[in-house]
Each structure stands twice: as C-alpha cells, then as structure tokens.
Amino acid sequence: MNVAERSTNLCLYNTLSRRVEPFRPIDPDRVGIYGCGPTLYGPAHIGNFRTFLFYDLLHRYLSWKGFRVHFVMNLTDVDDKTIRAARAAGLSLREYTAPYLEAVMDEAELLGVRPFSAYPRATEYIEPMIELVQRLLERGLAYSTPDGSVFFDISEFPDYGRLSGRDLDEARQSERVVEDDYGKDDARDFAVWKGAKEEDEAVGAAWDAPWGRGRPGWHLECSVMALSEVGETLDLHLGGEDLIFPHHEDEIAQSEGVTSRTFARCWVHAKHLRVDGRKMSKSLGNILTVRDLLEEGISPATVRHQLLSAQYRTELNFTREGLEASAKAIQRLLALDDRLRSHPVAQDAPGTDLPDICAQATETFQSAMDEDLNVSSAIAALFGFLNKVNSALDAAPRVLQSERAEAVAVLDSLDQVLGFLEVGRRSREVDSELREWVEGRIEARARARADRNWAAADAIREELANRGITLEDGPAGTRWTSDSASVDTPRAQG
RNA sequence: GGCGCCGUGGCCAAGUGGUAAGGCAGAGGACUGCAAAUCCUCCAUCCCCGGUUCGAAUCCGGGCGGCGCCUCCA
Incomplete structure (x- = not known):
C-alpha cells in the first residue's frame, strides 16, 4: 500500500x-x-x-x-x-x-x-x-x-x-x-x-x-x-x-x-477516565500516578495497554482487574513475538495461510483505526492475527523464510502504532550475569531430565521461578523469559 | 437549570438496521515426565416499556440508572 x-x-x-x-x-x-x-x-x-x-x-x-x-x-x-x-x-x-x-x-x-x-x-x-x-x-x-x-x-x-x-x-x-x-x-x-x-x-x-x-x-x-x-x-x-x-x-x-x-x-x-467506576479526584482519594503503578510492580507495557484499550472518546474505566487482563494480553503478544521469530524455516516448506493472515490483519487494523481511532477493534485485529498465526505455526513445523518474515513484519508494523511489544520487550531485558546463571541452571536441568530425574529437574524449575524466570520446554529445547508475570500480574488487592 | 455522553456475558470492551469482535476470568479436551506456551470446543440477544420496520443492541418516544462540562481539573 x-x-x-x-x-x-x-x-x-x-x-x-x-x-x-x-x-x-x-x-x-x-x-x-x-x-x-x-x-x-x-x-x-x-x-x-x-x-x-x-x-x-x-x-x-x-x-x-x-x-x-x-x-x-x-x-x-x-x-x-x-x-x-x-x-x-x-x-x-x-x-x-x-x-x-x-x-x-x-x-x-x-x-x-x-x-x-x-x-x-x-x-x-x-x-x-x-x-x-x-x-x-x-x-x-x-x-x-x-x-x-x-x-x-x-x-x-x-x-x-x-x-x-x-x-x-x-x-x-x-x-x-x-x-x-x-x-x-x-x-x-x-x-x-x-x-x-x-x-x-x-x-x-x-x-x-x-x-x-x-x-x-x-x-x-x-x-x-x-x-x-x-x-x-x-x-x-x-x-x-x-x-x-x-x-x-x-x-x-x-x-x-x-x-x-x-x-x-x-x-x-x-474523555476522562474513571477509576473503579468513579471519577478520579482528590476528595475520593483515588488519584493514581504512573509512578504508583510502576512501584507496585505493574509493567509499563501493562499500563500502556490498559490506558489505550478503549477508544479515546469513551469513558475508560481503570481497574485492577483490567490491569491483570492487560498484563496477560501483553504476555501473549510477547510470546507470539518470540515464537514467530524463532519458528523453524525450511526452503522446501509448504506454503501456509500466513500471507492471507497478514493481509487481512493489516487491512482490518487499518480500517478500525481509520474509524476515529477505534483502538478496541484495532487490538481485536491484532489478536485475530495472533490467534491465526499460532494456529498456522502449530500446523506447520517449518515455514518458508519469506512467509515468516512477512508475518514478523506485520507484527512489527502494527506495533509501530500500538507500541505494546516495543514497551513490553524492555521489561524483559536482563543483565548478562543473570543470563549466564540462568543458562547454567537450564543446562543442569537438561541433564537431570535426560536422566529422568524429575525431582531434580523440578527443583531447578522452582529455583528459577523464585527468581522470576519462567521455563518453557519445546521441540527446540528449553526457552526462558524473565517473568514479567511476577512483575506484570499484581496480587489481588483487598 | 443549560449543553453533552453512556447503560452489551462474571470483569473490561467492539458492533449504530439484517440475526452479537476481541481481551481477562470460567468449563471441557489435545499436547506435556510435570508444567508453561499453544490449539480445539463451550459460555450473552444487548437496562425497562412502547413504537417504526419484512427485520433493531443498532431508529423514534417515554421511563429508570450512571457520568462529564458549565472559569483555570487531561
């Protein structure tokens, strides 16, 4: 276009x-x-x-x-x-x-x-x-x-x-x-x-x-x-x-x-937003600042998602439940981003629906945004893309390099506007020292698993989880993410 | 009182005349050593009452309910 x-x-x-x-x-x-x-x-x-x-x-x-x-x-x-x-x-x-x-x-x-x-x-x-x-x-x-x-x-x-x-x-x-x-x-x-x-x-x-x-x-x-x-x-x-x-x-x-x-x-x-259904005001004592939320451990991407999730002319209701939903939505997008970029490719892989999925996503996204920035519909288009891409990747162990590249490009393109991945990725960055340690533990766990020593393997999983690291075992080995979940999902407040 | 907005599933939220997007939560299933992630399936007739129409969440009238602005609050 x-x-x-x-x-x-x-x-x-x-x-x-x-x-x-x-x-x-x-x-x-x-x-x-x-x-x-x-x-x-x-x-x-x-x-x-x-x-x-x-x-x-x-x-x-x-x-x-x-x-x-x-x-x-x-x-x-x-x-x-x-x-x-x-x-x-x-x-x-x-x-x-x-x-x-x-x-x-x-x-x-x-x-x-x-x-x-x-x-x-x-x-x-x-x-x-x-x-x-x-x-x-x-x-x-x-x-x-x-x-x-x-x-x-x-x-x-x-x-x-x-x-x-x-x-x-x-x-x-x-x-x-x-x-x-x-x-x-x-x-x-x-x-x-x-x-x-x-x-x-x-x-x-x-x-x-x-x-x-x-x-x-x-x-x-x-x-x-x-x-x-x-x-x-x-x-x-x-x-x-x-x-x-x-x-x-x-x-x-x-x-x-x-x-x-x-x-x-x-x-x-x-339009002004509301907090837990009420107007945000000094007298109600419900004024929230970005700093408050970040100090609670809520990630910037989560806050961004929540604040953008409703069209600008609607009275957005800002809630704890909404933040949890936003946190999960961001995690799914980050997971898709990782998965798509690392999905195996092959010269002779059969073609998939990816090109159609890409074209449809861009078009739906754009027409939603054109309509007075209907971001709710635009995000729905993004999630439609997410769902279909995941299905396509499930069905295709290997895809053509060109098709994968196109899908990555579409995801990046939509994110140029929404910025969820852009902001979300930052929270996942970890220093090299932590990275080294984690990878060492993963190797140890892999040896335990090879020995079918499940107790030892699970102990390592637990050890890492306590440090906010999530492991995912897949066909290509174990992947890990610095768990934004512990950062992203606030404990329910009373 | 003046001007304006809104009322869609447990929560958030699209859809403004043709038979209800999406996210979260929930249920069941596949996959997994266990998980996670992912996928599949299921889960609403749209505040109430009238009216217009072949047909309305969507238009009109009337209620009920919530909200905003009306001098310095984004």
Missing part, C-alpha cells in the same frame, strides 16, 4: 462540528498538531497519561499512514497553581516545576510515548505573548485595567462559544459570581494578562509589559505556543475534554482575534 492510499480515509470526531469527519490537513505533506500538555504543579496522574497516550496513538498512526507530522505538546510552567504551589514551597517557579517536568518526561518515555516534535514551555514564550496581547489591544479586542491586567472583550468576538456550544446570554445569567480581584468589565471576559501580585514576584513569575508588569493568562500561553510552533492554522488541536470550555474557547478567541484566520480546523478531545 502506498502512502497516498494510506493517507485517505482517516476520520476523527471534531468537537467543533460535533461529527466524525474525514481528516483533511491543509498540506498533506506536513500535518500540524498542537496538544495541550501538562501543568507542572504536581505529579501527572494516569488521567493525564490517558490523554498523552491518545496523543501518542494519533501521532504514531498518522506517521504510520505516511504523513509527515509536526506535533507540538506544550508544558505549562506558569499559572495560578504552579505559582501558588511554588510559593508554598518557598521555591522559584523554575525550581518548583523542574522535578515535575523531569518526571512527566521520564514517565512518558517509560510508557512508550514517542518524542513529539517540540515541547515549548510557557515561560520561554513571554515575549511573543506580550506581542500578541499588544495586538489584541490595538485591535480593540482587549482592554487593560488599572492593576495592569488585560482582559479579552468577549463582546468583540461573535463566534465566542461555538466550540463548546453554549449560549452566551444564558451563560451570563447562570454565571457564578466570582469576585475576582483583577476587576473585569463583564464576568465572562477572561484574563489574557494578569497584573503582578506580590506572590508572583516572590516566585519570579512577573515580567514587564507596556501596560504593566504581570504574567500571562493560561489561555494565552497555548495560543502563542501553538501559533509560534505550528502556525496560524492548526490541522488538529488536542486536549482533554475538560479543556473545551473555557480554555480552548478562549484560545480560539485570542488566536483568531489576532490572525483573523481559523485557528484550528479540527478539535479532538479525550
């Missing part, structure tokens, strides 16, 4: 139109995407990572289809929360956010999130932010207040509310009375620039601007980073569903306010 054929057919749900529609980038050769990234005020939780893994899946899939993707994810390192937290910790903004930045990048890497094209940080875009505010002021779309703040004037932007589909007049009436100390004209106007307060200065979050010293509003950050890093019109703008209003609505107002062009052609939002 060539790139042109691959490029067509992908459909995505556009929040703006509330419909699933064909993905049509302005320039098919270079897709420009901006995804809202984490705010560095604390450890990222699995909900954040569900969204980031959705980004990753889309990123990988577009690349797989042959698009050249320019994918930017920002890092918010200045906002109300980071300032408040830095202040409480007695640190500068920079000092406070640094460890969270490092953590989120590390965890993303562990989970197999491929590097994006750029990771702009808000504090590095202060100059262009000031310029954008200046232009909004010049255009009469924003006004400044005596304390040095600047607000966007919603009444000047008729399209306001289109993304989130809300009626402004009603919004006005039901508007919560928030006594904001920045003093705006209309409750619905939002801050593009916030006049410096004492706590801002304390943590180094204040910059000089023509209308007064202060710091950027949250929405402004994203507008500026997106416009600077991707361009005036994005092919896709991504985020968690909670960002639709007001964050993305405000981004649109500011961006289109200065460019007079469509800011993003398509908006795609990931």
